[in-house]
Amino acid sequence: xxxxxxxxxxxxxxxxxxxxxxxxxxxxxxxxxxxxxxxxxxxxxxxxxxxxxxxxxxxxxxxxxxxxxxxxxxxxxxxxxxxxxxxxxxxxxxxxxxxxxxxxxxxxxxxxxxxxxxxxxxxxxxxxxxxxxxxxxxxxxxxxxxxxxxx
Amino acid sequence: xxxxxxxxxxxxxxxxxxxxxxxxxxxxxxxxxxxxxxxxxxxxxxxxxxxxxxxxxxxxxxxxxxxxxxxxxxxxxxxxxxxxxxxxxxxxxxxxxxxxxxxxxxxxxxxxxxxxxxxxxxxxxxxxxxxxxxxxxxxxxxxxxxxxxxxxxxxxxxxxxxxxxxxxxxxxxxxxxxxxxxxxxxxxxxxxxxxxxxxxxxxxxxx
Numbered sequence: 176x177x178x179x180x181x182x183x184x185x186x187x188x189x190x191x192x193x194x195x196x197x198x199x200x201x202x203x204x205x206x207x208x209x210x211x212x213x214x215x216x217x218x219x220x221x222x223x224x225x226x227x228x229x230x231x232x233x234x235x236x237x238x239x240x241x242x243x244x245x246x247x248x249x250x251x252x253x254x255x256x257x258x259x260x261x262x263x264x265x266x267x268x269x270x271x272x273x274x275x276x277x278x279x280x281x282x283x284x285x286x287x288x289x290x291x292x293x294x295x296x297x298x299x300x301x302x303x304x305x306x307x308x309x310x311x312x313x314x315x316x317x318x319x320x321x322x323x324x325x326x
Numbered sequence: 327x328x329x330x331x332x333x334x335x336x337x338x339x340x341x342x343x344x345x346x347x348x349x350x351x352x353x354x355x356x357x358x359x360x361x362x363x364x365x366x367x368x369x370x371x372x373x374x375x376x377x378x379x380x381x382x383x384x385x386x387x388x389x390x391x392x393x394x395x396x397x398x399x400x401x402x403x404x405x406x407x408x409x410x411x412x413x414x415x416x417x418x419x420x421x422x423x424x425x426x427x428x429x430x431x432x433x434x435x436x437x438x439x440x441x442x443x444x445x446x447x448x449x450x451x452x453x454x455x456x457x458x459x460x461x462x463x464x465x466x467x468x469x470x471x472x473x474x475x476x477x478x479x480x481x482x483x484x485x486x487x488x489x490x491x492x493x494x495x496x497x498x499x500x501x502x503x504x505x506x507x508x509x510x511x512x513x514x515x516x517x518x519x520x521x522x523x524x525x526x527x528x529x530x531x532x533x
Contacts, residue, residue, distance in 0.1 A: 187517055214521055221471045222490050227365070228372035232382060235360040238389040242353055 181208050190215035259309065260302045267301075341405040348396055356393055363406045367413045369491060370501075373483040374417035376476075384420060388413045403500050410501040414484070421480060474523040482516035489513060 181189065181198055188194045189202055190212050202208050271278065282290055344362075347355035371384050392409050399408055475483055481502075488498055498509050 183518055184514055187514060214525070215517065217467075218471070218517070218521055218524070221467050222475075222486070225468060225472060225475075225490075227491065228368055228487070230364065230368045230372070230381065230385065231378075232385075234364050234367070234385050234389065235357045237382060237386055238360055238393075239353065239357055241386060241390060242356065242393060 180205065181211075186211045187215055190219060255309075257306070260305050263301070263305060264298065337404070338401070342401060345396060345399060345401075345405065348393070356389075356396075359392075359405065359409075360389055363409045366406050366410045369487050370410060370413045370484055371417060373487045374414070374480040375420060376480075380420065384413075384416060388416050391416070404497075407497050407500050410497075411503065414501050415503070417480070417484075470524065474520055474527075477523055478516055478519060482512060482519065485509065485512050486516045486520070 181201060185194065185198055186208065189198055194202075202212055344355050344359050348359065367385060367388060371381055371388075375381060375384060388409070392412055395412075399405065475486065478486070485498060485502070488501070495506055495509055498504075499506050502509065504512075
């Protein structure tokens, strides 16, 4: 049996359950070391029961509001939308212009002004639809990137 | 043992998925990372920094740094350990700044940056004094313990709390970037000082 008192480190290890058999034998027979072990055991058991420190605010909410915003996809933009519209008009307008005589023959019963109004209305509606579709498309793409949409 | 390895692999896969999602633009994946690591960040910040007014700024700073540097994380440790490391060093930097302003360093320690933070620990009484070998046994032991822990230097409080939360020595070494021997030594001194704080103040109640 080891008659020398245990060192402070050995006492701690014993209280933590990592001591060797020689130390255990000494503690069982030495009142002083037994008392020292009891002190540490009590400290460790009370520490186990202490509540864990927790933040008194929502960390996710705090941090997310300060994260850098993602850069939006740069689509063609307003100018690009009108360019596309003009291109469509050109593609539709050129065949009409080249075949105007045939078209007029087809619509010979109609007065020119009526024809003009129908054509103009059709074109305006077409331009509006194309522009609006492009805007909606860009909006959805940007929302997807920002993670706001659920797929 | 096999179950533990499987759980570890599952956690590692989940972490990898979350990090990949954040790096490809899913900011809400980062909110999940915050929720998964908040406990460890709280343990470190609340134990290292006594001033409550500084907690919000520090937590925000830690996570913004983590977000900024997430692309450099190489999965050599757990994500929580990596964020814990950022947290610990942010707190250390915060404390060192304040110490430089308020307190002159009088204690030389080979661990640079910690010199003023642990000097208080070496000024306590001999544990073998005659009347101090037994502790108070009473109803308010938890309160006494909390009070005693709060008197320890910040690094000691943090290491003790991390140990009590179940963290391994290896993880504590990764978080603090201290050698394993130093972590063990600080834990030993923290427990010793805790006992001496309590013994120096209280005596056993007669039951």
